[in-house]
Amino acid sequence: MKQTKLLNKYLDLPIRFKILLWFIPLLLATIAITGWYSYYTAKNQVLDKINLAQQEYTNQISNQLDFISNDALDFTNYLFLLSSVQQFLNPITQEDSLYRRQQINEIVSSLLVNQRDIQSLVLYGYNEEVPPLAINQTGLTSTMPFSKFKETQHYQLAIEQKGKPSWTLLTGNEDLFEGDHGTKIILTRVIKNSYTLDDLGVIIIGINEKTLRRKYTEGLSNNGQMFIVNKDNKVITSTDPIWIDKDIDQVPYIHRTATNAISLTNNNWMIAQSEAQNGWKVILGQPRKELLEELNTIKIWTFLLSAICSVIGVWFSWYVASIITKPLHKLTKSMYKVQEGDFNQRVEFRGKDEVGELGKGYDMMVQRISRLIDDVYRSRLSQKEAELKSLQAQINPHFLYNTLDTMFWMAQKKDDKDIADMIYSLSQIFRLSLSDGKEFVTIGNELSLIENYLTLQKSRFFHKFEFEIQASEAVQDIYIPKLLIQPLVENAVIHGIESLDEDGFIYIHVIRESNNLLIHVMDNGNGIPKEKLHHLNEYLQTENLDENTNFNPENRPGYAIMNIIERLKIKYGNRADMVIDSDPGVGTKVKIRIPLSTPKQDSNELE
Known part of the structure; x- marks a missing residue:
């Protein structure tokens, strides 16, 4: 019922409004779709470029992390081959141990000056009579006893690696370096006798987490968040220190799949990631909202231009619809006058388009109607006369029925039953076949x-x-x-x-x-x-x-x-x-x- 009412209202609208009713929504939809598509294309291009830049940045950091880890590994290899280190860990006399300690201190101190990423060094010997050697960028320092260090996970992982390097995170709660409670990324490795390959001790190299964080995470724009994750998916450094030593899964918008791949839990962030040779992962996340703020100007201009085009389009549509419907309006007014009896009406449209042909046909039709009315008026009198004569010539059915009834009674009086029955049957046939029409x-x-x-x-x-x-x-x-x-x-x-x-x-x-x-x-x-x-x-x-x-x-x-x-x-x-x-x-x-x-x-x- 409602659809019928709406259809009737639509059919009753002037043609101008019907044209506008279809054209304006189509125009507005076209402008809106074009504006939206332009902004959407620009947004995707910007996001693609940012994502490419993020990926290149994480690749660069991965390469630098490889360089740092390789430097630390080369540093341990160099110390492993030094006779001073071998003799320090397996001294002949106490005087020899002291001499070798001083000698190693001079060598390592000079090396640490050139290795700005390496902050600390610790040498433990399995011979407990040899005190551990601890050196940092400022010189000699002290460290925990070897007996206590053997209880830590760092030592256990180093033993499991059997001479291969083991990277772990040293938090501030562990007093490996006395007086230095900063979080460090340490490389722990067992040193062997270069002749017998027996275990002599353990070497520990520490890299300051704060230095690493400041080097790679400070200065990120658009509220970006960077995470460096070790093989165990533990965060070893990040833009926000609260995530350090936590599983990467605990970051709200990051999810680790069953295959250890990193994915997003929502579309509000963009992530780029790369993996270093030592198994560390560099993850860079940036919020889409922050990245798209640069597009606000494009969005505003797109909206303004769409609004201006819509206003101009609506005005132009109204103007064009008026031009198209003006002849039809003139035709309608002329038709109303024809209905009132004025057959001298002419619209005389110019042009040979559909409207022009319609006006030409209308003018010819009015002329013919005028002539036909004159012809019909003249013939009406003669037609009326013919109808009167025709009516007078028609036989009234009642006259026929009454005549047959008279014939029936006359036959009855003459006692001619067969003729009477035939007349009666014929009369009934006439009555029933006519049946009053x-x-x-x-x-x-x-x-x-x-x-x-x-x-x-x-x-x-x-x-x-x-x-x-x-x-x-x-x-x-x-x-x-x-x-x-x-x-x-x-x-x-x-x-x-x-x-x-x-x-x-x-x-x-x-x-x-x-x-x-x-x-x-x-x-x-x-x-x-x-x-x-x-x-x-x-x-x-x-x-x-x-x-x-x-x-x-x-x-x-x-x-x-x-x-x-x-x-x-x-x-x-x-x-x-x-x-x-x-x-x-x-x-x-x-x-x-x-x-x-x-x-x-x-x-x-x-x-």
Whole structure:
């Protein structure tokens, strides 16, 4: 119901508003889509470039971390090969140990000056009589006893590596370097005897985490967050120190998959990552919102230009719609005046487009209407006179009925019963066939007409046939199309019974079966040849009446049957049908089926 109201409102709108109703939304949608696509393309390009720059930056840091780790490893290899270190860890005398300590201190101190990334060095010997050697950038320092160091995870991991380097994170809670509680990334490695390959001690190299963080994470723009993660996915340094020594999974927007790959938990961040040779991962994350702030100017200008284009487009659409509809408005005003009787109207549009052709056709139409009105006005008087004469010449049906009634009573007075019965039957036939112009009649009226018709035919053929009409009271008041059965009875008389000498019989049977009305008309006349009967039934079963034109005229039924089947198809469609069954020399049976579901129209149609 609402859709119908909206459709009616739309149809009632002027053409100008209909054009605007379709054009303006299309225009605005086009501008909006173009603006959005431009901004979206620019945003993606900026993000792609930033992501590429992030990836290059993390690759550079990974290379530098490789350089630092390789320097630390080379440093341990160098010390491993120094005879001073070998003799320090396995001294012959105490004096020799002191001498070697001083010698190592001088060598390592000079090396640490050139290795700014390495802050501390510790040498533990398995010979507990040899005190540990601890050196940092400022000189000699002290460290925890070897017996205590052996209880730490750093020592256990170094032993498991069997001479290979082990990287671990030394937090401020562990007093490896007394007085220095800063977090360090340490390399722990077992030193072996260069001749026997027996374990002599442990070397520890410390890299200050704060120095590493300041070197790589300070100065990141757009609130970027950097994480350097070791093989165990522990954060060894990050922009925010709170994540140090925590699993990378604990960062809210980072997720580690089952294959140890790093992914994002939401789309609010962008991440670039790379992996160093020693297994460390560099992860750089930056919030999209911060990155896209630079695009705010583009967004504002895109919106302003879209708004300006929309305003100009709407104004231009209104202007164009006015130009297009102005001739139609002029045509409408002219039509209103024509409706008031002014046939001198002319629109005289210029141009040969559709509107120009419409105006030209309108002007010609008004001229012709004006001439036709004059012609019609002149002919009306003569037409009225002809109608009066025609009415005077018509025979009033009531006059016909009254005349037949007079003839019936005159025959009765002369005691001529046969003539009286024939006149009465003829009068009833006229009354029932005319039926006051009604299209539908009751079964009772149709059967009464047939009874009178057969009564007249019996008188004509000298009582050579008999007939029987059978219909229950239940079907008497059902409406059917007028003269539906009578033509079939007439065919039975003319084509079936007329050529017989005697003992002809016609049987009419009407019954109701479920929701259908069944009409049977049977006779014991000559019948129909089988080939012709086949063509007749094929014709009657054709769904499309127009297709019947393809039938050979010799195989078509007579006018009466054609009229009946065409009326059935028009009134009931394929729900009604007619079938003819016949045997030559035995007789013919015509069966009609009519549905009873059609509502009565004007109280005269089938119930």
